[in-house]
Amino acid sequence: MTDTEKIVTKTKEYILNLYSEGYSTHQNMVNGLKNGIDYFVGRKIGFETIKDEILTTCLTEFNERTKVFDKVGHLKMVDRIKNDFIKFVTELNVNKLSEVKPISFERRLKVEESKTIENRLKVNFDFGSWKDENFYWEPLCKTQNIINSIHFEDNVFKNQEVQKIVEILKSISGDRIFLLTEENINYEVETSSFDIDWIESAYCDFKTSWLIYVSHEGTITFAGEELVTGIENELTELIKQKNPWN
Template sequence: MEKVAAMHTLVRKYCIEEIEDLKDKLNECYKINSEIIKEIGEKEFIESKDPKLVKLVSETIKARCLEDTINYILIGIEEIIPEDYKSVEELNTKIIKTIESNEIKSKYFKFNRNYTREEEKGIIKILKNQLINYIETVVENQLNSVEPMFHRRTLKLEEIDNIEERIDVKWEIGHFCDPFTGSGREDIIVFNQDFFYDEIRFNKVKEALKKIGEERIYEIRIGCGVSCVMDTSVFTIFNHHYCCCSEGFWCSEKMDWIIYKSHEGTIAIGGEKLLEEVKENIESWKEGVFSFPV
């Protein structure tokens, strides 16, 4: 691996590991919060002035905000194309500039009163400085043994516009908003989204994509979030209960198939080859087909 690409990979790895650590901390906080709420009631928990509970809530919010912030940093870093830079120093300058951007901050601080604006800035500054310090202390020898990671790149706005225009021509999506439910198209099947929130079934969809030769796919989030191109191995269907985005689609460069998630609770799969593989991989596929309530 070239040293510039290795440096970019190291920074991505750092961010992803930090996010995973914060998720673990959050899950532990949520578990403790839930146990206390069961014991004393939600109203009492929210209104409690007990210093231990106040600290617990503050730590939970802080972890959620830090996770959100480093996610934004990772998105910015994954927009950077290492091949565009001639040296590690040039790349590092760009990465640090991205990290220091005022645009990178957590929206979750806005919805709580546990931290003042100045405290928010201080917390985020510490996180950014830790990452910058890590980047500045990486030595050349470390770049000689960096293992490759999965590919994922944040798409630029003009790339997203181009993909949306092309997918509209191919699949007649129009102004989006659940375009396939009730369309009667023979090359598309609309499923209940919960059918594919099952991990086993979803993994079989990924297997189907690999069988038709898809190594990288586009993810376009509509109206929110960030769109990207990524290895099929890290493809997942975002769940609106855990993600701010409730509508979007996935496709290939050739646009010969589409997976469309609507805000109405449906997931449509289109494309002859992909549908054949999905039907073959999931014997119970008919059980997941969406039907209008009688």
């Protein structure tokens, strides 16, 4: 782990711990800091400027996230979170970080990366992400998608089925995939982190050869020849419950 990675990892660790200690309003605020630090995950170089870059980016995201708060108590909380964060990052000394344990990989995509993936998904699957208000995809609405797809009610998936899907995804796409969210904050994540608990989200790989759409209506859709074939071959009992509304 490079010195730059150590600074990024310890900063994200701080933010995740801060998030876990608070209630919903506090967590909503801290998410602003997380939205910033996630841009730096995976970065290995630039040690000379990394702390300044982290502060600039994280505080920009934090200010955007917290600008809706105007009550005195909330404003005090905003200032406390901000000042404590600045102090933590400023005082980080890599020479005193004897052992830094890696945390789960979750890198926020830059705007250009997101646009590339979204454009490919639109072309390949007629998937428009969430740029259109109240956007739905198969099976909640009919699209122009012609790629082989199957859908299920999400309550038929238990941990065993989810882990089997993870294995299928790894066999197709390796250890990293993309996660797209309704907030249009998108990530490169470890394939092993795949879950169906992300309501209104989608997963795909860099080539967009497959797509998984998880809706807020309790549906999950799988598209792409290799992915669908893998599910049909590996989840023979589950496949009996496919396409419940057809």
